[in-house]
Amino acid sequence: MNRFxxxxxxxxxxxxxxxxxxxxxxxxxxxxxxxxSRSFSESFSLxxxxxxxxxxxxxxxxxxxxxxxxxxxxxxxHPANSSGPTVGSASGTTSTxxxxxxxxxxxxRNYTVDYSVASGPRYYGFGLRHLAPGAIRTFGAIAxxxxxxxxxxxxxxxxxxAPGGGVxxxxxxxxxxxxxNSSTNLSGALGSLTAVPQRVHIPIAGGVPSGSILxxxxxxxxxxxxxxxxxxxxxxxxxxxxxGNVLLNWIWAMQFLGLTAATLIGYLGYARERVAGxxxxxxxxxxxxxRIPVVRFVSSIAVLAIGVTASTAFLVYWLDRAFAIxxxxxxxxxxxxxxxxxxxxxxxxxFLISHLVxxxxxxLSVGLTLTVAxxxxxxxxxxxxxxxxxxxxxxxxxxxxxxxxxxLSPTNAALNPVEWSLRLTAPGGSQLxxxxxxxxxxxLAMLLWALLPFAGALWLARWRD
Amino acid sequence: MLEVVGLxxxxxxxxxxxxxxxxxRVAPGEIVGLIGLNGAGKSTTxxxxxxxxxxxxxxxxxxGLSITHQKASASRALGWVPESPVHDANRRLGQLLRYYSRxxxxxxRGRPLDALADWGILPYSDRPFRTLSMGERKRxxxxxxxxxDPTYYLLDEVFNGLDPAGVAQVREWMLxxxxxxxxxxxxSHQLRELQALADRFVAVHEGRLIGEFSADAIPVxxxxxxxxxxxxxxxxxxxxxxxxxxxxxxxNGVSVTGKSLDAAAxxxxxxxxxxxVARLEATDPDLEAHFLELVRSQR
Numbered sequence: 001m002n003r004f005x006x007x008x009x010x011x012x013x014x015x016x017x018x019x020x021x022x023x024x025x026x027x028x029x030x031x032x033x034x035x036x037s038r039s040f041s042e043s044f045s046l047x048x049x050x051x052x053x054x055x056x057x058x059x060x061x062x063x064x065x066x067x068x069x070x071x072x073x074x075x076x077x078h079p080a081n082s083s084g085p086t087v088g089s090a091s092g093t094t095s096t097x098x099x100x101x102x103x104x105x106x107x108x109r110n111y112t113v114d115y116s117v118a119s120g121p122r123y124y125g126f127g128l129r130h131l132a133p134g135a136i137r138t139f140g141a142i143a144x145x146x147x148x149x150x151x152x153x154x155x156x157x158x159x160x161x162a163p164g165g166g167v168x169x170x171x172x173x174x175x176x177x178x179x180x181n182s183s184t185n186l187s188g189a190l191g192s193l194t195a196v197p198q199r200v201h202i203p204i205a206g207g208v209p210s211g212s213i214l215x216x217x218x219x220x221x222x223x224x225x226x227x228x229x230x231x232x233x234x235x236x237x238x239x240x241x242x243x244g245n246v247l248l249n250w251i252w253a254m255q256f257l258g259l260t261a262a263t264l265i266g267y268l269g270y271a272r273e274r275v276a277g278x279x280x281x282x283x284x285x286x287x288x289x290x291r292i293p294v295v296r297f298v299s300s301i302a303v304l305a306i307g308v309t310a311s312t313a314f315l316v317y318w319l320d321r322a323f324a325i326x327x328x329x330x331x332x333x334x335x336x337x338x339x340x341x342x343x344x345x346x347x348x349x350x351f352l353i354s355h356l357v358x359x360x361x362x363x364l365s366v367g368l369t370l371t372v373a374x375x376x377x378x379x380x381x382x383x384x385x386x387x388x389x390x391x392x393x394x395x396x397x398x399x400x401x402x403x404x405x406x407x408l409s410p411t412n413a414a415l416n417p418v419e420w421s422l423r424l425t426a427p428g429g430s431q432l433x434x435x436x437x438x439x440x441x442x443x444l445a446m447l448l449w450a451l452l453p454f455a456g457a458l459w460l461a462r463w464r465d
Numbered sequence: 466m467l468e469v470v471g472l473x474x475x476x477x478x479x480x481x482x483x484x485x486x487x488x489x490r491v492a493p494g495e496i497v498g499l500i501g502l503n504g505a506g507k508s509t510t511x512x513x514x515x516x517x518x519x520x521x522x523x524x525x526x527x528x529g530l531s532i533t534h535q536k537a538s539a540s541r542a543l544g545w546v547p548e549s550p551v552h553d554a555n556r557r558l559g560q561l562l563r564y565y566s567r568x569x570x571x572x573x574r575g576r577p578l579d580a581l582a583d584w585g586i587l588p589y590s591d592r593p594f595r596t597l598s599m600g601e602r603k604r605x606x607x608x609x610x611x612x613x614d615p616t617y618y619l620l621d622e623v624f625n626g627l628d629p630a631g632v633a634q635v636r637e638w639m640l641x642x643x644x645x646x647x648x649x650x651x652x653s654h655q656l657r658e659l660q661a662l663a664d665r666f667v668a669v670h671e672g673r674l675i676g677e678f679s680a681d682a683i684p685v686x687x688x689x690x691x692x693x694x695x696x697x698x699x700x701x702x703x704x705x706x707x708x709x710x711x712x713x714x715x716x717n718g719v720s721v722t723g724k725s726l727d728a729a730a731x732x733x734x735x736x737x738x739x740x741x742v743a744r745l746e747a748t749d750p751d752l753e754a755h756f757l758e759l760v761r762s763q764r
Contacts, residue, residue: 006567277551281609283517285569286540465518
């Protein structure tokens, strides 16, 4: 058995390391279990101009935009902007294509519509349409599953339950974003849609600013409008997809668990032993001085990888079990890589600190403090960059909070290891700054970030006791 | 040859160097005693020689290989017993020894637990390190040091904490190493033990070399000492002994220190005066006296 495997085995057989892994795995598992056992029900209100010529189209979909049948739904009409007496109501159950058609006999006028889905084990997205038959009806419901607030990637995921479950392809789309506070609007072509069965993923550069109105128009090959929808990006009525929030919650949880676990892994794997002097028997063995921190770092990262992989697996299971969200492998991979990069950097920081101070408490506290300081440093730098380009602070804050700006750091508020890019777009629509490194450059930058603290630790190990 | 060449070690935040420009050699088949007062730099020297601590200046050459720049190769010829062995407190001895054996690479012996048996602690192989006594820890350190078969052993206060059986075993083991052409550098405050074993001595004081001499070259002291147990011990007897030298009362007798004490004459005088002499033992203070003389000469 070579030295790396020996050290890895030594690591994994330590009760304290097992406890750290349990912290990650059980923590993630508890998160999954608590969410999976939750029962959801939801209701919304919408003001519509009612026409008796066409019925209400109720559509229910899961986290992946796939239609969900067998869900009890109900609709009731009240005088507009009033919760007065019910003018009419209807209820039904969605069919296999996720649709329920509900007819209500009532005079044509403006009404407030209350609509809801019954309680169920999963949080479904749902929506209600009361529009002229034709375009939408052709394709069934068109629904934004996730818009803007999904911090990892700014995009719109539309559900296109095609008749008979067929594949939609050959579509193109344009978008139009109206911001109430701005006289100008963002608009542009989305290009050809990447169509997968019954779902369309439309990345939008810069995302959809909070408070704006997003309109998506889908056309066929001849330019004819075949579907469209329009909604307030901040509060899409009746069409909230839970996926983004789920993932964000997990990331926040992972950030806490991951930071703690990475600190402890670095501490238990090297720093504690350096402070205690228990690495000295190894130093007396026939090996280079640097081999010990290298072997310990590699085995610490292997331990970290076990924890992060287990936790990521829980994430995928959670999204599928609780919300029927099919998680793209690329997204899972990038989240995994980002968490690993963060963890490696923190493990390296703890290694580094142990070469500067000889105190258990100091190693732990300084390591965590430095991590927070790095995050604040990146935030300060990006704030400064935004100010240099004249982006108002409130807009900048909103954009960053919603993950619509990727920052050249994996430690930004949204923990965005995917983007590794800096894009600033003024409210007027003009591109102020765009740094979009190639995946190779971005990967190297991430690796540099992950390994830089450890390189510092190696340098110290070479020259100091 | 193990060569300490101009070794200096200065710790941060310390005014003076722990070791300053120290040079000496240990040859295969030789036991060298490293002696000095507390804080003289003995442990610092050994830690730098084994590669645990980095020298501020100078180097340690192991058969020509630098411990600073060619550590992996140089360390193959070195084994270490630290003054206070520290290992992961919660690990069992067997676990630790197997781990060190794997990390030591191909030089390690095939059956690491045999090293525990060699030092009489095989029954403790399932015990966590934290439960060991000081002597047992020292035995474990010896087992770790003998996992391989290095050319040179660096022993830091190896007798500390050992019971008499352990001291005897270490003594025999050191002599065996000398016979097998291993070099041993041993620091100790137990000068009588060292004097019985070492071929040469390196005396350090305040980090500096103050003397290097062979066991044969220890000057015969002008002072000698006798430990005498006689009955009854009374003032007349003490007064009688004062005619031979300085007298100190001990727990069960007296000690007499003087120039060229004649043990036979003292014994005869006590018997003639009516005392029963139970024991009369000449101590050999030569190494200690010589070392202390060297230290005094530095002041």
